[in-house]
Amino acid sequence: MNFSKCWLDYQPIKNVEKAFSTLSVSCSGTVVESAVQEYCLAMKAMTGSEPEVVRTESEEGVSLYLDSSLSGKDGYELRKKEKGYTVTGQSESGVLYGVFELLRLIRTEKLADLPLTGAPEMPLRIMNHWDNMDGSIERGYSGNSFFYKDYEIFYNERTEQYARMMASIGINAIVINNVNVHEKETYLITDTYLQRVKKYSDLFCRYGIRLYTSVNFAAPMELADFDNCDPLNPQVADWWKEAAKHIYECIPEFGGFLVKADSEGRPGPFTYDRTHADGANMLARAVAPYGGIVIWRCFVYNCGQDWRDTKTDRARAAYDNFIDLDGCFDDNVILQIKNGPMDFQVREPVSPLFGGLKKTNMILEVQIAQEYTGQQIDLCYLLPMWREILDFDTYAEGEGSTVLKIVKGELYGQNLCGMAAVINTGDDYNWTGNDLAAANTYGYGRLAMNPSQSPESIAREWTALTLGARVEEPVTDMLMKSWSTYEKYTSPLGIGWMVTPHYHYGPDVDGYEYDRWGTYHRADRNGLGVDRTPAGTGYTSQYNEPWPGIYADREKCPEELLLFFHYVRYDEKLKSGKTLIQHIYDTHFEGVEEVEAMIEAWRGLAPKLSADVYERVMERMERQLANAIEWRDRINTYFYRKSGAADEKGRKIYE
Amino acid sequence: MNFSKCWLDYQPIKNVEKAFSTLSVSCSGTVVESAVQEYCLAMKAMTGSEPEVVRTESEEGVSLYLDSSLSGKDGYELRKKEKGYTVTGQSESGVLYGVFELLRLIRTEKLADLPLTGAPEMPLRIMNHWDNMDGSIERGYSGNSFFYKDYEIFYNERTEQYARMMASIGINAIVINNVNVHEKETYLITDTYLQRVKKYSDLFCRYGIRLYTSVNFAAPMELADFDNCDPLNPQVADWWKEAAKHIYECIPEFGGFLVKADSEGRPGPFTYDRTHADGANMLARAVAPYGGIVIWRCFVYNCGQDWRDTKTDRARAAYDNFIDLDGCFDDNVILQIKNGPMDFQVREPVSPLFGGLKKTNMILEVQIAQEYTGQQIDLCYLLPMWREILDFDTYAEGEGSTVLKIVKGELYGQNLCGMAAVINTGDDYNWTGNDLAAANTYGYGRLAMNPSQSPESIAREWTALTLGARVEEPVTDMLMKSWSTYEKYTSPLGIGWMVTPHYHYGPDVDGYEYDRWGTYHRADRNGLGVDRTPAGTGYTSQYNEPWPGIYADREKCPEELLLFFHYVRYDEKLKSGKTLIQHIYDTHFEGVEEVEAMIEAWRGLAPKLSADVYERVMERMERQLANAIEWRDRINTYFYRKSGAADEKGRKIYE
DSSP states (O other): OOOOOGGGOOOOOSOOOGGGGEEEEOOOSHHHHHHHHHHHHHHHHHHSSOOEEESSOOSEEEEEEEOTTSSSTTOEEEEEETEEEEEEESSHHHHHHHHHHHHHHHHTTOGGGOSEEEOOSSSEEEEEOOBOTTSOBTTOOSSSOSSEETTEEOOSHHHHHHHHHHHHTTOOEEEOSOSSOOTGGGGGGSTTTHHHHHHHHHHHHHTTOEEEEEOOTTHHHHHSOOSOOOTTOHHHHHHHHHHHHHHHHHOTTOOEEEEOOSSTTOOOGGGGTOOHHHHHHHHHHHHGGGTOEEEEEOOOOOTTOOTTOSSOOGGGHHHHHHGGGTTOSOTTEEEEEESSSSSSOSSOOOOTHHHHOSSSEEEEEEEOSOTTTTTTTSOOOOHHHHHHHHHOBOOBTBTTOBHHHHHHTTTTTOSSOEEEEEOOOOSSTTSSSSGGGHHHHHHHHHHHHOTTSOHHHHHHHHHHHHHOGGGHHHHHHHHHHHHHHHHHHSSOTTOOOOBOTTTOOSBOTTTTTTSSSSOOOOOOSSEEOOOOSTTTTOGGGGSOTTHHHHHTOTTTSOGGGHHHHOOEETTOBOTTSOBHHHHHHHHHHHHHHHHHHHHHHHHHTGGGSOHHHHHHHHHHHHHHHHHHHHHHHHHHHHHHHHHOOOOTTOOOOOO | OOOOOGGGOOOOOSOOOGGGGEEEEOOOSHHHHHHHHHHHHHHHHHHSSOOEEESSOOSEEEEEEEOTTSSSTTOEEEEEETEEEEEEESSHHHHHHHHHHHHHHHHTTOGGGOSEEEOOSSSEEEEEOOBOTTSOBTTOOSSSOSSEETTEEOOSHHHHHHHHHHHHTTOOEEEOSOSSOOTGGGGGGSTTTHHHHHHHHHHHHHTTOEEEEEOOTTHHHHHSOOSOOOTTOHHHHHHHHHHHHHHHHHOTTOOEEEEOOSSTTOOOGGGGTOOHHHHHHHHHHHHGGGTOEEEEEOOOOOTTOOTTOSSOOGGGHHHHHHGGGTTOSOTTEEEEEESSSSSSOSSOOOOTHHHHOSSSEEEEEEEOSOTTTTTTTSOOOOHHHHHHHHHOBOOBTBTTOBHHHHHHTTTTTOSSOEEEEEOOOOSSTTSSSSGGGHHHHHHHHHHHHOTTSOHHHHHHHHHHHHHOGGGHHHHHHHHHHHHHHHHHHSSOTTOOOOBOTTTOOSBOTTTTTTSSSSOOOOOOSSEEOOOOSTTTTOGGGGSOTTHHHHHTOTTTSOGGGHHHHOOEETTOBOTTSOBHHHHHHHHHHHHHHHHHHHHHHHHHTGGGSOHHHHHHHHHHHHHHHHHHHHHHHHHHHHHHHHHOOOOTTOOOOOO
């Protein structure tokens, strides 16, 4: 097997302290043993010699303790002592997280930061795999699945490293299969696959991670002979209870189910005139006796919209479908809400559901896989976007009711909340297609653990761990600029889409304009944008005050979202004093220039990088440049043809 | 096997003459035996009793003669005699064609037309199958192949009926595999498949038809260990000679090769800096000793064009690639030229190559398969289009140098010429997806046999034979209007394309606009169309006088091709006095209305049609109406958004 070690690539360190050579372990358990193993493995690689592990307290060396009275679930405390260091965990996972933290400090030469305490701020830090059992990955841009091939489940060195990587960034829940559950995957929760799934669960448990599966709501029809899967049909509920019982007999640590129902052709309770609460609660009652949970996705919208219909607004769908169900869900149900009302575009407002639901467990769903943000060809570091989302003030309970407070459980005192992310890994050598895309994988976990750490600081950390301190500054700079650059050369001012249908890479301005997906830009010869004010679709009214007044007001609306909320004429002035059309031209020329500058910068780093990393990333950057040029030219030509407005700076716009 | 008999569905007739009950056969041969068999089969079905076949001359009944002095290769003569009828063929095929003609006259009650002579006017009347050996059909809209499945070759009742159907319409050459020759199909000319191919050839020969295969120009590399397929490499030429020798040893009647080279990714002589003549002649010399021919397609263009490039013009490609090779091809090479310079659009000018080449054998290629003309969902009777193409005056040798004269061999005294058509059949019960699409299959053969027969008369004939005389009038009316209707609701005034990429069904105005296929409409806020005059791409200069002056002149240019040749402003007046934009709106509303009227008309025919035919066609028509509405609305909205021009009649145009 040939795959990189990513941020767990422990290189020799300069400052080898004597203390590192002894590990005294005063606690026990399978997760603690993983911490021990990780420490030893890292030290061997960094210092050249295996540390001595002693099972008693010791004044010298690094000592591991478990102290459940420590504040913060799964928290940890790192201290310097006279002849070494202590790592105290509030739980076994706390010990493991503490060890990873200590290793990070050693590698980045920051032991001076001690003492230091930490605890995961979000209760659930979930990875969603969109892996299919045939080996493909829906919206995967890094090769095929390393979980499955031809309906077999792997278990190998790679899956082991994968579990270590996830633990090292604080992930504590993994959903192992695509939310679109196809025929064979429906059998994952049956004896056909359960023993293999258990092997994964056992592996994950050693790293403090619970395994979940996506389930097919119609499983009783596909696996048994039911002619319906009505959630209020007692036989259906019984079937699920039996299924859950069997799963938990086999895998007591099983986390629960993730469900995409009534969405994009998936079956669900709507078929039987039942609500999502009926559906979710029925499943939740099946797993409740075992402490299981049900995560129910809110990505429900009409994907058979008529483009002629300007009243229906896909952006409204999640809120409209779920707001009236607030308070109707069982305690072990969580709603998983995409960050924006559309679908992981480069720029969207925050979903109004976060500000709407008050008596419902909520998870924020983001997408590490760069479906619409460059597909791991183009560089797009997403942490700044996620940071903005977490910082968004919903005003649900007055000022300061940020999304972060909601998903931390702080605002409503909930325990079942946090973040879920569609992961961007595959069986490519470097795991993520573009080596630099791993900064998003790493960063997601780190952000969910500790959202007060800035995106820039996480970028620095990842870069130093993965590519070395010598390039920390310039690579962090590239990462930090990349989202803005990508946004500049793609669809402007929050309007989104304009991508090649189905593939979602590369420009096609009208690609979805006359289609059934509810994703329109409404460009005509005078302007573009969607009126989502009360005079239009009324979407702005789904927010708490003061947002409706801000978004609906052409002057107050945040400009980066202007076209999401308003139809704007090409000749209207923006805050910069530029017309809209000139803004479109300028940003698209700038976007390409920024990619060129990035490539120059990368070229300058060649001497400081290993040749293979340098070449792999350069190959991606060259493709990114071609993509950026294509976006620039198509967008500019498209809007030039529509507007007839010449570029003020006289640059080349093709006719 | 379950399949319809199409136009060979011999129903009982009213006027049974005593003469029909005897067939006297004064000639012999395998093709004559097919004629005898066909007569008997038809008579049994039409009269209820098997005719008596006598092998001597007889005063009574129907008599078959062979008289090689009869004028016209494969011609025939039908006469009434005192107590019966005579069918005299110039050849065995002539006898067969004569019998089919007699049966047609009996079925359509036109025996009074006798005496009657006929002879195929075009030497080659070819069907091109785009069937792949996996069972798929490229651009097939009638199910899968009835020749192949999973790389096996069928031989069954259906293939036998197929051969009979082809003979009944005068086809004398069939290419049994797709011009895009994939891996397995490359082996068709080897022992892997040759014995099965021979079975087909034997079947076809019984009906006067020669079998051809499409070949892979790179076959020496794929089948042997050649590192090149350079046509001037003597070893390559020798390999083909050996291959041909082996084919002809096995199948002495083998027709020859069809070749798509240097086109859309297919290999060809360009790779080695050789000309198409080098490539074609090399193959031609391999088959020449056995009387074989090589048909070389002229569909060669740059399919990696940059949309920004307004100088390169795909329409120029065939002429530019082949005109300088005139006179360079061996006698047994034929160039197969698509009817228009683009690719089977609903409206194109005639390819200028027909007027350019003078010392080269030419075949006119048309497409019965409705790739761009409704995919056998929408009704589009293509005979009127083909008629216009044949009637086009190239002025190659002064006035009257029609395409028809060229492909008949009349203008240059050639024998290797005629028509080829991409067939529209598949393994659907009705063979052609839409029952009515068989009118094109039938009509193609009939037109190639006798181009002076009008499209309307062919429509009547097909309708009467297939659906019965009771609906001849109204169905003929539908067929005759259908091309115009389809053109009205799709892309306007010769501009073409505007279809969903790859699938080629349904509207997507910008679908190909920023792509690499050389197919652009160049619409902006002021107008649309491609300037192909000398001020533009210069394509008009590829024609003989007076066409360049006509096409390049905005006022003289035939209006149905206006946007093919000119960029025209939306507010410019057409001959009708309407502006261009109003013309676009009007035709698109009319197109939908005409489909609605057609459906009404079809509904009225229900009592006169068998229920299964009625239902199958109605299902297609309903889909056609949905398609027409989608075209109307997308085209109208697209151009409304670009032009800002309101519909003068105030009809609904979505914004």
